[in-house]
Amino acid sequence: MITVSIDAMGGDHGPAVIVPGAAKSLERHPELRFIFFGQEDKVVPILERHPRLNDASKFVHCDVSVRMDDKPSQALRQGRWKSSMWKAIEAVKSGEADVCVSAGNTGALMAMSKFCLRTMADIERPAIAAIWPTLRGESIVLDVGATIGADAQQLVDFSVMGAAMARALIEVKQPTVGLLNVGVEEIKGQEEVREAGRLLRQSNLTTLDYHGFVEGDDLGQGTVDVVVAEGFSGNIALKTAEGTAKQIAEYLRAAMGRTMMARLGYLLARGAFSQLRDKMDPRKVNGGVFLGLNGIVIKSHGGTDAEGFAAAIDVGYDMVRNQLLVKIETDLKYFHGRRANGKEPALEVSEQSG
Template sequence: MAVSPRIAIDAMGGDIGPAALVAGMARARRQDKSLRFDLFGDEALIAAELEKHRPLLDVVTVHHTPDQIKASEKPSQAIRRAKTTSMGMAINAVKDGQAHAALSGGNTGALMAIAKLALRTMPGIDRPALAALLPTLERDVVMLDLGANTECDAQNLVQFAVMGSAYSRSVFGLDRPRVKLLNIGTEELKGTDELKEAAAMLREASYLPMLFDGFTEGDKLARGDVDVVVCDGFSGNIALKTAEGTARFITDLLRRAFTSSLRSKAGFALSKPALNLLKVHLDPNNHNGAVFLGLNGLVVKSHGSANYKGVANAIGVAASMVRNDITRKIAEDLDDFRAHAFAPEAALENPGE
């Protein structure tokens, strides 16, 4: 039987608040009639937005709470107030089995802290990772970690590779996604000890449903010659923000160039169809929706500044993860990895078998 995803949404998270979230829900529902929602937040504010999108009334349950996590709030403070806030209640809906996934555009650190405490990490995972899809010349690439863990050891990076591969298989239907580690060079001798050790472990894990292909550099991320890019959260967040800033720089530079003279404006008119394609490709709203992988439950992070299109895209990511049972796939790959990792020790303990 096909799953009808039920998404718990923090209606107070994000820069725009319930307006963008409810409009995004309406757009997502038009695209996928099976979606159901639980909304957590200020009931009066939510009701005012639902009146603008009345078809949602039959598929939304509103849970009132006046409390919300502020953008400036520390994770330790957020944890103490989790049970009464819109963010914490949305995550607890997943924990209690009321919803299949939770979505918030609020404070990322608080979201990670509350989700990790409520849902716990999966067996075999030391730290959850934040994964998202990045646009390239070929197709979107899965990249993780994007900021959840600033320091990672080799084992963490291997776990990220396993989770990222499962994510890629779910999203793109690939049998063996190509996986690379982000490094300062492609040569085997370059990089930190953690990167070199992780690479050695992944080369030995040929039994996993992935194809480890060594290292990649930051300037090659947009080429699309890889399916999964693995890194620590410090490097990943810098790479992500740099890519987003470069995209804005390109669009702003083109806008300035095409308005600098009458001839330029005429050129803009001729080039507009191609420029519109570029705008769509670089628009972060079309790639919105990062997933916390490695938890016993699905949590999706939306950009705080996302508009209704971005929110709809993030909801689509959550629904896709639900339908593809991403948590089960990660668990199976981790079990396989652990079984092979401990096999040599077992053989030494039982040499006669």
């Protein structure tokens, strides 16, 4: 069995979406068990409408819930030990749950997760990894918002962790890794990105295959299994892709209803359009994974529906089932151990960085 702790009060819609989402995930994975944290009068009535989920669940009442507009520092100060978000994370720390899933405030969730679970050895700052649909299938993209302005060593650590996640989720033995840059030439880009590329080229890691620099259009092409970026550019890329998918969907919807011939064409090609809609559905790839922590935390989009929240739970299920933490810990220990023994290239310090 895999136990999932749920922040039932998180997101834009709270229990009205989160509980039915858990019910959908349970249908796909009958071995799942749940612990819901939230306000009893809002969660329990909805939970009782899903008898099968109710039988597979435990409920814990929490008086406090983190609001979507709370500042991370404020949420951490006021919500520790009392809020549904903190209790859901704490269940992972205590071993009561295997993974935590929340659709709540991203900054607060990251702050609480880092404070409660702590980062792994040799990891200075965690990353958020997203599943990215591509022409070849799926890729992993990180960081998409946790670490703004990552240095070279952090980018290398992101590469190691992202490759471990690709091995756990996509089941690729030696994932290809690329650093997001403004060009593929080695002389282009910020100094931190170029230095991270040098470290990865010379690392000779057997757990990943460093491809080199990749550009924005490579994300959709699926040029590599793992795309690594610092959080600012990664978040912009993620939001741009989501916005573009919605824009294209609106264009198609408008075009198909414009004339009688267009409507007829839609009816004849309805199967193809259904497949396209499914491919472009952001709910199918909902769920960002917090990497670098001593525990698995999944962040769902706050505005998603039940199907999207179920997808986030599914990601957590796959991460636990495929032993994500063990893979990351093993890879990081190997890489940093080689660095300590002088078998890996040292980080160069420029005059500008002191």
